Amino acid sequence: MNTPTIVPFWQRLREISLYPSQTGALITLVVLSLARVLGLLPGVGRIVTLLVTIALYKFAFEILRATANGSMEPPENTLDMDESVGRMGVLLQAAFIVMAFLSFFIGYLLFGDAGLFFGLATTLLLLLGWPGACMSLAIDQNFWHALNPATWMQIMSRLGWPYFLAYGLMTLIFLSAANAQALLEGFVPLLIGLPLFYFISGYALLATFHLMGYLVWQYQDELGFTPDAAPLPLINRNADPDQFILDEVAQMVRDGETDLATDALRAHLRERGGTEAVHTQYRKLLRLKGDTTELVRHGKEWLPMLLAQDREKAAVELFRELVELDPSYAVTDAESNTRLANRAAALGQTQLALRLISGFHKRHPKSADIPQMYLLAARLLSERMGKDAEAKALLTQIRTAYPNHALMPEVDALTKLIDSLGAKKPATT
Template identity: 50%
Template sequence: MTSRGQRTPAQARAGEIVPFWYRLREISLYPTHSAALTTVVTLALCHLVEFLPLGIVGWLFQLLIWVALYKYAFECLRATANGRLEPPEVAVSVEDSLGWSQIWLQVAFFVLNLLGFILLGPIGGTFVAIFLALALPGAIMTLAMDGSLGHALNPATWIAIMARLQWPYVAVAALYFVFNLSQRYAQALVLPILPPVVSTIAFYFITNYAVVATFHLMGYLIYQYHDEIGYEPAVTTMPALARARDPDQEMLDEAAVHIREGRPESAADLLAGQLRARGGSEAVHVQYRKVLGVLGRRDELLRHGREWIAVLLAQDKDRRAVDVVRDCQEIDPAFEPADPDDVARIARTAVDAGQSQVALRLVSNWYRSHPKHRDVPANCLLAARLLAERMGKEDTARALLDRVLQGFPQHALAGEIGAYRRFLDTLGAPPARA
């Protein structure tokens, strides 16, 4: 027994792991990693078999696709529970039976839901449905950890997991529900406007994406609270290896303890002091931004973003600087870097990285603030190309180029800008008569 203010060894070790509520963005983007995305897309394409006149064979093939999806999802869950936060390439450690067990688990929960309404009526059935929705993540995690369908269907197991994890489990169950609700909303939004073949691919892509993301979330909950639920991760030495690689790991661990004990303000002060005094590794900057986000300190996030962007550019980490700009734009669409001279470099990198909206928003805000800057012709030409070629806004591009030519008639790029302006005119010109 420990007193209320005393931390157990398990809690101390858990402090080394970033809590899942600080990694929700990374968790939601987990299926976009190449390994997971390949599986998600491939299995979505496989469902096109439903357009073939195969009868019962086609139905069985569809079932096998679902089994393959759940097998890969369990591979992701187990890999995450073992401390590996990158998606596995293929499902090699998970047995085929686990995919079938997930199918039977869902069937069992559906039957229990149905029986609740039949035997207890609408009110009693609603309470049963809520309890089962809360219990489903616990049942899936149990199935992943020990592979026993019987154990996963035991209500005592669900209640034991809920009692050990308490509010973090409830939060994950709520997120599981939100992921699935978002999946259905996205499908309802896009499917009616797509042709049948495309809508089928889109439907199963969204479904597969949601399954992989939610299983990764459940795996991370196991990883974060492995001591509490009696699970031993296979990669128990990963935090020690991370400490050896990161020169600021000791300070990061101290900040994690503050966060774990419900004192994010202290963690923010600790991290800010480190950055002001000596700078810090990327992990320090990332953790500081996460804590500021939890505390809702938008102005500090923007100020830190400007400072970190300058550091990243000095280190030639231009792609990472673009990511920070995008994050800051989500907080304030009018965000600008501290040095207006950096905008051209960041905007070009953003375009190369396929982030046209980031580049366009950045240049637009900058142009309003610095209409006489020497980089206006180059930046506005870049913006005009994005408007015309990637967004179909030729009229807006023409108007922008007209303003630039009027303001910088003698600039070295005036000829190129004029040529592109004339090219845009040809796009809107009527075809010549024979």
């Protein structure tokens, strides 16, 4: 199988850490965190807590599988994964805890006081095997296969050092979450602290499961994993007007006729156009073939279509993919450039927004959006990256080039804010 060019996970650490802050994941996490308060109710509290935990794990496994299939957005259609996966996830964690305790007990029976080292060694192995077990459960939905140590060992051996690097990152995420909880403990009342602490631990859980899914996506060949031919998380398949071609292509893929399926979709798009599902499926097949040239060509053609349909979030993700495939790519239309930059900034994709703004005045010298774009860049540099000097330089350029512009009050206000924050910083010696 020809795999697409995939950015290594260690080059996407920021995106991985911010994954749970995307709207779909954030809303789910907030709702579950608030529901956790119901665990304080007498009588039914433990049942509610268990149900909330099961729901969180189900969503985490959905994230893992969606990411493993190449989707970098939280799943919105969560009907594909059986409800029992959440319960199996909780049981899997419980089984690992029980095995850890048993290892100390068995070690004591076999080796006496020296059994402590046996228990510690076994627990370390269990901790290292936990990501592999989770990946196995999300992909196969087979509890006993995921619980089998041979499964973890096989995944570790196939991935090699990237597995252990990812494990280290997961440990760092959980330690950071625990540290945040410790810092807040004692400062907030129970009714606020309980959902807040659950939110922090849930955020860490979703980030790590996304990382595990990305590990599967990046090393699909080594793991022998074939991603779904057409993951369409935002599409109602029953209502898609192009369902007939999607069904035909799905059958071709199942029959191993990937090239024929790609040609069929290409012909359909050229002759009739297509829904988002058709475009998404086409790009999925191109990635499987590793056809970078056609991915770039099609992406440039599809991007304005997404913007015309006000699908700005999808357009931003497509732009990100395009610049990863072709670093020289730039949006040639000023209005599209402005919309993408604003949307990328709103989505928290600061580097991508700054890339869209960089050189904007050269690409679009007649655009009325130049002051607004560079004011946005100044805000991003100061507020999100702490680069106050660069932000002030941009603000000075705006003030010099457009002294009478309507945005001058905002330029002055941001300048004063940066100056006031700079004045509060302790002087370095």
